[in-house]
Amino acid sequence: MAYSDKVIDHYENPRNVGKLDADANNVGTGMVGAPACGDVMRLQIKVDDNGVIEDAKFKTYGCGSAIASSSLVTEMVKGKTLDEAAAIKNMEIVEELALPPVKIHCSVLAEDAIAAAIADLREKRGEAKAESAA
Amino acid sequence: MSSLNIPVYLDYSATTPVDERVAKAMSDCLTLQGNFGNPASRSHVFGWKAEDAVTEARKNVATLIGANPKEIVWTSGATESDNLAIKGAAHFNVKKGKHVITMKTEHKAVLDTCRQLEREGFEVTYLDPEENGLLDINKLASAIREDTTLVSVMHVNNEIGVIQDVAAIGALTRSKGIVFHVDAAQSPGKVALDVDAMNIDLLSLCAHKAYGPKGIGALYVRRKPRIRIEAQIHGGGHERGMRSGTLATHQIVGMGEAFRLAHEEMEEENKRVEALRDRLYDGLKDMEEVYVNGDLEQRIPGNLNISFNFVEGESLMMSLKDIAVSSGSACTSDSLEPSYVLRALGRNDELAHSSLRFTLGRFTTEEEVDFTIAEVRKAVEKLRDLSPLWDMFKDGVDLDTVQWAAH
Numbered sequence: 240m241a242y243s244d245k246v247i248d249h250y251e252n253p254r255n256v257g258k259l260d261a262d263a264n265n266v267g268t269g270m271v272g273a274p275a276c277g278d279v280m281r282l283q284i285k286v287d288d289n290g291v292i293e294d295a296k297f298k299t300y301g302c303g304s305a306i307a308s309s310s311l312v313t314e315m316v317k318g319k320t321l322d323e324a325a326a327i328k329n330m331e332i333v334e335e336l337a338l339p340p341v342k343i344h345c346s347v348l349a350e351d352a353i354a355a356a357i358a359d360l361r362e363k364r365g366e367a368k369a370e371s372a373a
Numbered sequence: 374m375s376s377l378n379i380p381v382y383l384d385y386s387a388t389t390p391v392d393e394r395v396a397k398a399m400s401d402c403l404t405l406q407g408n409f410g411n412p413a414s415r416s417h418v419f420g421w422k423a424e425d426a427v428t429e430a431r432k433n434v435a436t437l438i439g440a441n442p443k444e445i446v447w448t449s450g451a452t453e454s455d456n457l458a459i460k461g462a463a464h465f466n467v468k469k470g471k472h473v474i475t476m477k478t479e480h481k482a483v484l485d486t487c488r489q490l491e492r493e494g495f496e497v498t499y500l501d502p503e504e505n506g507l508l509d510i511n512k513l514a515s516a517i518r519e520d521t522t523l524v525s526v527m528h529v530n531n532e533i534g535v536i537q538d539v540a541a542i543g544a545l546t547r548s549k550g551i552v553f554h555v556d557a558a559q560s561p562g563k564v565a566l567d568v569d570a571m572n573i574d575l576l577s578l579c580a581h582k583a584y585g586p587k588g589i590g591a592l593y594v595r596r597k598p599r600i601r602i603e604a605q606i607h608g609g610g611h612e613r614g615m616r617s618g619t620l621a622t623h624q625i626v627g628m629g630e631a632f633r634l635a636h637e638e639m640e641e642e643n644k645r646v647e648a649l650r651d652r653l654y655d656g657l658k659d660m661e662e663v664y665v666n667g668d669l670e671q672r673i674p675g676n677l678n679i680s681f682n683f684v685e686g687e688s689l690m691m692s693l694k695d696i697a698v699s700s701g702s703a704c705t706s707d708s709l710e711p712s713y714v715l716r717a718l719g720r721n722d723e724l725a726h727s728s729l730r731f732t733l734g735r736f737t738t739e740e741e742v743d744f745t746i747a748e749v750r751k752a753v754e755k756l757r758d759l760s761p762l763w764d765m766f767k768d769g770v771d772l773d774t775v776q777w778a779a780h
Binding site for chain 2: 242247250253256258270271272273274275276277278279280281298299300301302303305306
C-alpha cells in the first residue's frame with residue numbers, strides 16, 4: 240500500500256511515544272482496540288491546573304496508519320482544553336494524513352482514544368459521568 | 374559484483390524471477406526468425422517446429438512429476454488447473470455422488486472453486502489441519518462417504534510451506550475409488566513428485582513459482598486408470614478436448630525449460646536454500662516471543678513463516694522497506710481479515726496479525742539473509758518500544774484476561 244508522506248513521517252518519527260503515570264490525578268488514560276483486530280492504542284493526556292492538556296503520550300500496536308494517527312493525535316490535543324480535545328473528529332485525522340478509505344477505521348480508533356482518555360480523567364476527578372460515557 | 378541486492382527479494386512463494394536460461398529459450402519462440410508458428414498447424418514446417426518445441430516441453434514437465442507426456446494438459450496457470458480439475462472431475466462424476474473433501478488451508482483457487490460447487494448443489498467438507506499445518510489422515514478417512522467423488526489436498530502450502538503426505542492420501546483415495554487432485558503449484562523444484570507412486574489422479578502446476586513465466590501452467594490428468602474430466606473452456610479441441618485454445622509456444626517452452634532446470638538442479642539448490650533459511654531462522658530465533666508457523670520438518674527448504682508477538686505485521690513490513698516479504702496480517706489484505714491459513718492452525722488472531730512470510734530462492738545470497746536479520750531485529754525492537762501490548766507483557770499482564778473492545 241502506498242502511504243502519504245505524512246503517514247510515513249509520523250511512522251518513522253513518531254511524536255510523543257511513551258507512558259505517563261496512569262495513577263496521577265491529572266493523567267487520563269484511554270486504551271482502545273483489541274489485539275485480535277490488529278490494533279490497540281493507548282493514549283494518555285496530562286492536564287495543568289487550568290484544565291489544559293500540557294502533555295500527551297501514546298503507544299500503539301497496529302499498522303502504519305494506526306501508529307501515524309495516534310502520533311498525530313498527541314500533537315493535536317496538546318494545548319487544548321478537554322472540551323476542545325473532545326471535539327476533534329476523525330475526519331480531521333483522515334484529511335491531515337490523507338488516509339485511504341480502507342484505513343479510516345484507524346482514525347476512528349484515534350478519536351475513540353481521545354474520548355476514552357478524557358473520560359478516564361473526568362471519572363478520576365469525579366466530574367459528570369454522563370458526559371464521559373461516550 | 375555485490376551479492377546484496379537492495380531491495381532484497383524474499384517473496385519467492387509469491388512469484389520468482391524468470392531464469393535467464395528460460396528467458397532465452399522463450400525469446401527464441403517469438404519473432405519471424407524464431408519458432409513463432411502455431412503448433413496446431415499441420416500443413417507446414419512452422420507448425421511442425423512449434424509442435425516439436427511443445428512436445429519437448431511436455432516431456433520436461435512430465436519427467437519432473439513422473440508422468441507420461443500425454444498426461445499433461447496446458448493451462449494458463451495453477452488457478453485454471455485447479456478449476457479444471459475440481460469442477461471437471463466433480464461434474465463428470467455427478468451421477469456417482471456430489472460430495473467433495475478438501476482442507477481449510479488450501480489456496481483460494483481451490484476453496485473458491487469448491488464454493489462454486491456448493492452453489493451448484495454439491496456438498497463440500499473442509500478439513501481442519503493439525504496445529505502444525507498437516508492433515509491427519511484419519512480425519513480424512515472418517516470424512517469419506519459413499520457419495521464422495523473427489524478429494525483435493527495441496528502438496529505444499531503457499532503460506533507456511535508445509536508438505537502434506539500426499540502419498541498416504543493417494544493410497545487411501547485409490548483404495549476407495551475416489552479421484553485425488555493435488556494442487557502442486559508450490560512444489561516443482563522444491564520437493565519430489567511422483568504421480569504414480571503417490572497415486573495422484575489430477576495435479577495442478579504452474580511455471581512462475583519455479584523460475585518460469587507467469588500465465589502458463591499445466592494439469593496432469595491420469596490415463597491409467599483413466600480419469601475423465603469435463604472441459605471448462607470449449608473451442609478447437611486442443612489438449613484432447615480438455616482445454617481448447619491456441620498453445621502459447623513461448624510460454625510452454627519457458628515452462629518446459631524451467632522444469633527441466635528444476636529437475637536437474639533441485640537437489641543442490643535445495644541444500645543451498647535450506648542452509649540460507651536455517652541461517653535466517655538462527656538469526657531470529659533467540660528473540661523473545663517469536664513463533665514459527667507450521668511444521669519445521671515437513672516443510673520446503675525456502676520457507677520461514679514466523680510471528681513476532683506484540684508487533685503488527687503490516688507496520689513491520691513498513692519498517693522493512695528494503696526487504697520484500699509478505700504478511701498474514703489483516704492490514705495487508707483488502708478484506709481486513711488475518712490469514713485464514715494461520716487461523717486454521719489454531720493460531721490466535723494476534724499471532725496471525727504478527728506474522729511474516731520469508732521465502733528464499735535461487736538467487737538469495739548469504740549477504741541478503743544477514744542484512745535481513747539485522748533489519749528485522751531492528752524493526753521488531755522499534756515497534757515493540759511503540760507497542761502497548763509489549764509494555765503489558767513486560768509488566769506481567771496476561772493479555773487474555775484483558776477485556777478488549779472489539780471493533
